[in-house]
Amino acid sequence: MWPYFDPEYENLSQRMNPPRVCIDNTTCSDCTLVKVDSVNKPGILLEVVQVLSDLDLFISKAYITSDGRWFMDVFHVTDQQGKKITNKTIEYIEKALGPESNILGTKGHFWPGKSVGMHSIGDHTAIELIGTDRPGLLSEIFAVLANLHCNIIAAEVWTHNMRVACVLYVNDETTFQAVDDPSRLSKMEEKLRNVLRGRGDDVRGARTSFSIGTTHVDRRLHQLMLADKDYEIGGSLTEGNEVISFRPVITIDHCEEKGYSVVNIKCKDRPKLLFDIVCTLTDMQFVVFHASVSSDGPYGVQELYIRHKDGFTLDSKEEKEMVIKCLEAAILRRVSEGFSLELCGRDRVGLLSDVTRVLREYGLTVTRADVTTIGEQAMNVFYVRDASGNPVDMKTIEALRREIGHTVMLNVKRVPSSANAPQPSRWTGSGFSFSFGGLLGRFWS
Template identity: 50%
Template sequence: MSNFPWKFLNSSQALRMEKVCWPYFDPEFENLTERIHGPSCQVCIDNESCEDCTVVKVDSVNKQGLLLQVVQALTDMNLHISKSYISSDAGWFMDVFHVTDEHGSKLTDQNVIDHIQQAIGSMKDSAGSSRSQVQNGAEAAEATAAGSDTSTEHTAIELTGTDRPGLFSEISAALTDLGCNVVEAHAWSHNERLACVALISDESTDSRIDDPGRLATIEDHLSTVLAATTNSSGANEEQGVKTAGLPGGGDGATPTTTNVERRLHQLMLAGRDFDGPPGNSSLSSSPYSTEGEEEGKKTVVTIERCDEKGYSVVTVETRDRPKLMFDTVCTLTDMQYVIFHASISSHGDSAFQEYYIRHVDGYALNTESEKKRVIKCLEAAIERRVCEGVRLELCANNRVGLLSDITRVLREYGLAVVRADVETQGEKAVNAFYVRDIYGNEVDMELVESLKREMESLALEVKNETHRPGSPERPQNRLSFGDMLKSQLERFSQNFIPIK
């Protein structure tokens, strides 16, 4: 720590510094650093240093939350981070990312390179000061939403509660009955907890819903749907429905994918999915590791102390996959931990992450209970996105009630939705679902094969990913599944309009 100005301290100042484990900074030091290095983020895109990846270098005056913003920007562009080196001590943020596109190639499109520089270069002023008061992660998202909600064209609604087979289908049907069109929806299910964020509009006007009375009716109706799940653990006390805004994109107008995914992480964290299914006291028999589906593969999280610098060192070893760094950095940030240094690397399908952290109050993790909680929360954050099973992708002409009809068909066939990503692109509805057998068995692909031969109509693809629970989300074993869906939709919905 030789790069910041030292001062002689009186005894009370020295005692406070020792207690908080923070080096003393001159109040003018941050301004001095900014005068020396310049007020804006410096972003360098290097395509020459490495043969198989593009190197993104970021230098900036450090602000709390800046690292997560940078990772969010890279994740929004579907870039895979294979390595990263982070240092943010002494008020200056220096970071190096080794990235590739979704095909595993270097970045050659100048438009993409320019977008990275513009997106990251404009972030410095939007992040809060590293030594300012920091809000709770969920509260911060809601505060951001308050400023962006009025600029969106749709009403955002958040739901969280105890999951059960068919719950997502019931939610979709309830919204249709309430005259709501689902423009976009994202849902995660983990450890028998469900979190869902949806953008809805009025069925008749296709505009946002602002009437307080109608919003109250929507919340009350959906709360009734969620409350149908009851158990001895009292988990339904944690049910919740709220109409709210979402953090906007780079221009504050449209929620980005990572904004929504961060909110899903926050909702799951608030719902304590890291404690395991209702009635279980932990995620696994050992609080320090989670066994994977595939033999020999597991997620291991450990925490040690670095007494010399007053850090806690968090290490994560797991299967590599897209958005892994976003999930871990997002969780640590929303749990109010500051990442001072980090090293991220991946080899083959294995990933290793090391974070040097302190709580925002300046303390390292001192108690075993706090360490175990952080470990379980990181394990849960890694598990939430991993969905083994069958992935269904559907593109159809959009209409009110389409999502309700599709999910009803899946439920009729004994399939439970464990993750959903529903979007509207122009006149088309683009839906992706991860489904499992409602009784916990493997999905019968022979049934799928027999049904797909009856006719060809809907643009639906099936990808069986059961054998790679942690693999990147790339096509596997594509099959046509349109026959079953078309025939069943015609049975259950007279308003169904097939694609010609």
């Protein structure tokens, strides 16, 4: 006879201590404080940061501690306009992170995860692509799907170090249902793989896969790029023929007193920076126990105390170099220089194929793309630069505006150039800089 154990016993602590979220819009004059307190569990930091990232909130400061059984964070956030968050956003956060949420894995899902944006995109098939980037590739991919009578209802495209990763959501143009016929999927896979192979001299290879359901698109793109080892290609930071005008400064030291590896990062600040870093560390099987995040003028400064999932720290030079390269790649995957083209208009099959064909004809290459469909309205953003690596001629932009603008609303914005390289860090890593009393005082004061 075996002793009986109540299967609900291990969830007792979680049920007795449900997650608590406090939204403070009064303490700071220029931002909202989001305070989260919960029983600790693996991956909880990424889930919390993911929610804030999905809402497109900018994190200017954060204090994170999750050592032991408890998880306590405070985030200073603003919306995209630099203002405090509104009641609707507050309601989202409270439902996604509060007592009724599923961040501890004990309830039914309220927050389904980000497919693309915050909107439901209906029945679909998800297509994942990875291959060598080249001018006009995205136009060819969209053209193949249009010829196969597939409507692209959402997509996210990243390029980095001459590699491209895409997650596309498509359905049948007639039935608006997911594409699940095996012969049709096989034909689609063959044609997309042929496009990705290009001239046939791609030594890194190209991959196409399908899934029916949802995935968190940003995290999946990081995973695709990481698995593809985009951090190893080339050895210099380039976008096309242009050398990126800044480089993150990343150091890893050892905290003898507490037994942590200390990762210090200084780079140009931007939205979703913390998510990209925490996502990559999580996928590399590291746990962030404590962290301090702040903005220093145009730069973001992060100090993270980590251990490997098995409890070990980073001791060898090779391990440290690998983590530094992977974090650098994670930071740069979202970096774009040139112009962003924001298109809004009635969605139709072939719209993306037509738009990207025009971009190609004008000598522009797409470095990132964010495609979303809300109802019958297409809302697409393309980050473009000159395919030859030269600065984009404003005459080209004006001609592009005239040609595309008659079919959709087109808004053109220049992406700010990267700042000068940050100076090497003076961090020594010789002491444990967190003051837990001060941290907890800031947390609930």
